[in-house]
Amino acid sequence: MAHDILVVDDEADIRELIGGLLEDEGYTARYAGDADEALAAVRQRKPSLAILDVWLQGSRLDGIALLDEIRAADPGLPVIVISGHGTIETAVAAIRKGAYDFIEKPFKSDKLLLTVARALEASQLRREVAELRARTEMHNELIGKSTAANQLRQTIDRVAAANSRILISGPAGSGKELIARLVHARSPRAGGNFVPVSAAMMNPDRVEEELFGAERADGSVERVGLLEQAHGGTLFLDEVGDMPLATQGKLLRMLVEQRFRRLGGGVDVEVNVRVLSSTSRDLRALISQGRFREDLYHRLAVVPIDVPPLSDRREDIPLLVSHFLERLTAMSGLTPRKIGPDAMAALQAHSWPGNVRQLRNNVERVLILATGDPNEAITLDALPSEVVGRDSGPGGMDTERMIALPLRDARENFEREYLKAQISRFGGNISRTATFIGMERSALHRKLKSLGVGGTDRAGDSENDDAPVTGSEG
Numbered sequence: 001m002a003h004d005i006l007v008v009d010d011e012a013d014i015r016e017l018i019g020g021l022l023e024d025e026g027y028t029a030r031y032a033g034d035a036d037e038a039l040a041a042v043r044q045r046k047p048s049l050a051i052l053d054v055w056l057q058g059s060r061l062d063g064i065a066l067l068d069e070i071r072a073a074d075p076g077l078p079v080i081v082i083s084g085h086g087t088i089e090t091a092v093a094a095i096r097k098g099a100y101d102f103i104e105k106p107f108k109s110d111k112l113l114l115t116v117a118r119a120l121e122a123s124q125l126r127r128e129v130a131e132l133r134a135r136t137e138m139h140n141e142l143i144g145k146s147t148a149a150n151q152l153r154q155t156i157d158r159v160a161a162a163n164s165r166i167l168i169s170g171p172a173g174s175g176k177e178l179i180a181r182l183v184h185a186r187s188p189r190a191g192g193n194f195v196p197v198s199a200a201m202m203n204p205d206r207v208e209e210e211l212f213g214a215e216r217a218d219g220s221v222e223r224v225g226l227l228e229q230a231h232g233g234t235l236f237l238d239e240v241g242d243m244p245l246a247t248q249g250k251l252l253r254m255l256v257e258q259r260f261r262r263l264g265g266g267v268d269v270e271v272n273v274r275v276l277s278s279t280s281r282d283l284r285a286l287i288s289q290g291r292f293r294e295d296l297y298h299r300l301a302v303v304p305i306d307v308p309p310l311s312d313r314r315e316d317i318p319l320l321v322s323h324f325l326e327r328l329t330a331m332s333g334l335t336p337r338k339i340g341p342d343a344m345a346a347l348q349a350h351s352w353p354g355n356v357r358q359l360r361n362n363v364e365r366v367l368i369l370a371t372g373d374p375n376e377a378i379t380l381d382a383l384p385s386e387v388v389g390r391d392s393g394p395g396g397m398d399t400e401r402m403i404a405l406p407l408r409d410a411r412e413n414f415e416r417e418y419l420k421a422q423i424s425r426f427g428g429n430i431s432r433t434a435t436f437i438g439m440e441r442s443a444l445h446r447k448l449k450s451l452g453v454g455g456t457d458r459a460g461d462s463e464n465d466d467a468p469v470t471g472s473e474g
């Protein structure tokens, strides 16, 4: 795609002269005669580069003040400033404000074209560096060795390069936003912005203004919306099921036409945005209740990704724990500590209704509050009691703790402890345990797997029937 260059000069013949030179080189040129025209052009469709004359006769702002506003609208846009004799100091000020370079009038066409080519190259390099940084960012890693984690990584790699819209479904704290960030970081859009939008957090009366921006009665821009901020990058609609129906309709139009109108605006704004969305709610159910548009659902969920709760992939817990420990010590300067085997087993057995986020918060809390010899591993008693499950022995569950849990979690806690105790009683022999408790052997395997009772991979392997289940006595 040819680079699109905005030429801002108050003199029509200079604009056209520059535009002609650029077009001869294969660029496309757009023109603006004053600051307002220039800002409108940038906001309507972001150019690859802008060339600004410092002196703009009859304009509300001169080139330097305009530079500030342009950079506010599009911080990554490279700008070349042209200055007449005697305005070199101003040009230097422009460089300080972030212009890529300046050219003095009168200039040779070669000099202009060379500067343009260099500015475009530099901006491309900046994007590549940002992409590289995002790829290697330690925080942006999907940790885990479960089948689910492996599949998620593969899916991310497969879909990142395509421009397809993705709907990421999963419970709170399971890693939906992380996945969206990874998709963005590995996509050709990595140099653009990743703009997260939380439909749930937004004031319902302001959702549209936030998304689409707003225009004043005179057509000037009052507010640049999130969609425009995501131009060239990715918009992430978090909890898309919470979006008001009226906004859903406008979003749908935007997705179909790749253009929209600002609130109170008369002209369409074109954007090039990839939309990723997430939900922890069942959008199908919302559709049947008339609270979510089915047509929008199909537009958003071109590629659906399901993120399982952490309790369905407990093999990931030890890796996640080490990852969060390392990250926190690297960031905070706290003394690195290890988690002892009994404490790790308890972390692995917990149900984690708040998923990875809750695990991360607990690990961080434990490390911050840990006392004793820093060379010794953290033991069970450093963990919060609800995690340790001191409250979840089959006969001995403390009523106060038990009633703090939803029925499903309380029942799961009970079943987990009961089965662990039974398996331990039969020396890890699943067949004998199953016979005694009156369950089919295969059903017991499934149950153990769903409860995440140790060695779930093995528990799923019915051939390996009589092998002791690891962690069964923990």
Ligand SMILES: Nc1ncnc2c1ncn2[C@@H]1O[C@H](COP(=O)(O)OP(=O)(O)OP(=O)(O)O)[C@@H](O)[C@H]1O
Binding pocket: 139, 141, 142, 143, 144, 170, 171, 172, 173, 174, 175, 176, 177, 178, 179, 238, 278, 280, 320, 323, 356, 357, 360
């Ligand atoms: N597999 C993972 N590896 C490393 N970190 C993870 C993983 N999954 C989640 N996290 C971390 O856990 C925290 C919660 O994840 P994230 O915000 O992506 O969840 P979410 O599903 O979008 O949550 P919510 O629905 O509440 O917005 C973040 O700090 C994230 O980096």
